[in-house]
Amino acid sequence: MTRKKRNYSDHIEMVKDNDTWLYAPKTLPKMDAIELGEIHDVLPFDGVRNPSSRSNSSHKVFIPYRTEANNNMPKVGIAESAAEAVVSMQYLMSQDVYDLHFQPIEVAYADSEGAPRHYTHDLLVTFRSGHRRLVFVRNEASLQKPQTIRDIQEVIAATPEDAADDLIVVNANDYTRQRRENLSRMYLLFFDEDEEADTLVLETARRLRTLYYMQDLFPHVPISQDRAFQACYRLVARGLLHANLDHVLWEYSQIGVAA
Structure with a gap:
């Protein structure tokens, strides 16, 4: 009796390189550093070394x-x-x-x-x-x-x-991963200035006796929740409010007025 040809693949044939045994990232060929062209009204990078070449171990x-x-x-x-x-x-x-x-x-x-x-x-x-x-x-x-x-x-x-x-x-x-993410968001909001929102949120925080979570501020400030939320980020960045940056900084974060 003629043996039928199998129409399936053994597991070993489906294993790709790096799937099972090669736990470390695959070594990639070195690439040149990224050279940015001229950007209108933006000063160029002026370091003595451009560190932006590809790496398996760090983010540029x-x-x-x-x-x-x-x-x-x-x-x-x-x-x-x-x-x-x-x-x-x-x-x-x-x-x-x-x-x-x-x-x-x-x-x-x-x-x-x-x-x-x-x-x-x-x-x-x-x-x-x-x-x-x-x-x-x-x-x-x-x-x-x-x-x-x-x-x-x-x-x-x-x-x-x-x-x-x-x-x-x-x-x-x-600088834990969560701390890095919080600081990165703070940095983006820090230079998006809104002095009115910052002042209102800080004044409210100083007089509010029931302040525990960030969300406790929102009903007491006469601005939108989005503006109040962003103000909290800027105030933490400026050291006027304190929070645990190793946890997600959001409306359920515990915050307080810095001494």
């Missing part, structure tokens, strides 16, 4: 921003990771910040084995007082490695003394 973020140093003219910034992006946003929402640069300075140094290395600082922040700060953003797993600690020490030693007044190291793990 293009950020439009304004500072008093540039007469509030829009400018393009490029961050090498999501954490670096929200750290810059947090600084840009501070009333104490006068200017900010992405990828501002590159330094050369030798690692612990004597091999030549180059490092580009993530951010340079200039405060209204004139104080200048370099910011080094790295995830916690990396910061716990002895090699990273040695590299940071070498980078600090190789950085010219006149480049900044101090340097801080930021643990990217302090």
